[in-house]
Amino acid sequence: MTSALQFTQNLTATPTSAQRRAEILADPGFGKHFTDHMVTATWTPDAGWHDAGIVPYGPIALDPAAAVLHYAQEIFEGLKAYRHADGTVWAFRPEANGERLARSAKRLALPALPVEDFLASIDLLVRTDLDWVPSGGEQSLYLRPFMFASEAFLGVRPAHEIKYLVIASPVGSYFSGGIKPVSIWLSSNYTRAALGGTGAAKCGGNYAASLAAQLEAAAHGCDQVCFLDAVERKWVEELGGMNLYFVHADGRLVTPELTGTILEGVTRSSILTLAKELDLDVEERRVDIDEWRRGVEDGRITEVFACGTAAVITPVGRLVWDGGEVASPVTTADGVGEVTGRLRQALVDIQYGRRADTHGWLRRLA
Known part of the structure; x- marks a missing residue:
C-alpha cells in the first residue's frame, strides 16, 4: 500500500540532547516524556486530507470554540514500536490499529484516514525520532495517533475541519510496580x-x-x-x-x-x-x-x-x-x-x- 499523502518536513532546531535522552530512556515511566517531533494533517470537505507533515513536538493552538472542546468529537489509537536485539525497529499489527481508527471515525462522524496514510504517518515519526526507541527489558516507543474536530463552530453537527496527529512516548511497564496481580x-x-x-x-x-x-x-x-x-x-x-x-x-x-x-x-x-x-x-x-x-x-x-x-x-x-x-x-x-x-x-x-x-x-x- 502506498500513501496518498505527501508529508513535508520541518524538523526541530533544538532537539533533545543525547545526554538528556539517555537519562529519560534509563527510566521512562509511562506517558511522561515525548519525542522531538509529531505528525500532523488536516481534513476539510473540499480538500480531503492535506497539509500533512512532520513538525517539532509542541502545543496545539485551538480556538475556544473548537468543536472538540464542546462536543467531544475525537478518537485515538495506541500501539508500540519495539527495538529488536539486532537494532531493527518493528510495529506490531499496525494495520489493525489503522482499521480500528477508521471504524471509530465512522461512529464519531469523523473522516476515515486511509490505512496506508495511517501507516505512513507511523513510519515517518518513528524513523525521524528513531533514537527515542528504547532497548532492553520490555521498554518500547508508545505511539498515539489521534483525530479531533478543530473547527470553530458551536452548532451541533459533524465538524468541517479535522486535525490528525501522531505523537510518541518512550515507555516502560504500564504498571509502575511491574508485572503483578x-x-x-x-x-x-x-x-x-x-x-x-x-x-x-x-x-x-x-x-x-x-x-x-x-x-x-x-x-x-x-x-x-x-x-x-x-x-x-x-x-x-x-x-x-x-x-x-x-x-x-x-x-x-x-x-x-x-x-x-x-x-x-x-x-x-x-x-x-x-x-x-x-x-x-x-x-x-x-x-x-x-x-x-x-x-x-x-x-x-x-x-x-x-x-x-x-x-x-x-x-x-x-x-x-x-x-x-x-x-x-x-x-x-x-x-x-x-x-x-x-x-x-x-x-x-x-x-x-x-x-x-x-x-x-x-x-x-x-
Whole structure:
C-alpha cells in the first residue's frame, strides 16, 4: 500500500540532547516524556486530507470554540514500536490499529484516514525520532495517533475541519510496580457503554466515563474497575481500558464476546490466535459476573487476566465488590498463572523478535 499523502518536513532546531535522552530512556515511566517531533494533517470537505507533515513536538493552538472542546468529537489509537536485539525497529499489527481508527471515525462522524496514510504517518515519526526507541527489558516507543474536530463552530453537527496527529512516548511497564496481580473493583453504580453507543469505538468519552468508577475503585484499595452491561447489570464487559480473559480448569479460555459495547482490542484478538496454538479451547461468549465469582470460589476458574496494548497481559488477583471479594487461586511466587504466563511470553517474544512471526504481524519501521 502506498500513501496518498505527501508529508513535508520541518524538523526541530533544538532537539533533545543525547545526554538528556539517555537519562529519560534509563527510566521512562509511562506517558511522561515525548519525542522531538509529531505528525500532523488536516481534513476539510473540499480538500480531503492535506497539509500533512512532520513538525517539532509542541502545543496545539485551538480556538475556544473548537468543536472538540464542546462536543467531544475525537478518537485515538495506541500501539508500540519495539527495538529488536539486532537494532531493527518493528510495529506490531499496525494495520489493525489503522482499521480500528477508521471504524471509530465512522461512529464519531469523523473522516476515515486511509490505512496506508495511517501507516505512513507511523513510519515517518518513528524513523525521524528513531533514537527515542528504547532497548532492553520490555521498554518500547508508545505511539498515539489521534483525530479531533478543530473547527470553530458551536452548532451541533459533524465538524468541517479535522486535525490528525501522531505523537510518541518512550515507555516502560504500564504498571509502575511491574508485572503483578492487579485488584479489580466491580462497579455497581456506573456503566461504561450501552448498545448503540460508542463502546466499540476508541474515543475519549469512553475513558472519561470510566474515571468516576476508577476513583471509586481506588477508594476501595483496588487498581482497576470492571464494568457490567448497562441493561441487565450482570454480564462482564471490560475494564476501564483492558479486555478480560478467564482460564478454566478444563482447559478452556473464555473472553466476553463483542456485543457492540466492548472495544475490539488488538491484543485481545492476538491472544485468541495464540491460545489455539497453545492447545487451549477458546470461547467468545457472554460471561455472567456470578460465573466469575463462583468459578473462582469452586476452582472452575483457575486464572483471570486483563490485556491491552499498554499493559500487555496482566494477571488479576482479586475481584472486590460492595460486600465481598474473591481471590484468584494462583499459587506461584509472582502471582502469574501458568496459562497467563505462557500467553504473555508468546506474545512479547513475537513483539520483540525472539519468536518467529508466523502470522505476518510485524511491520518493520527501521
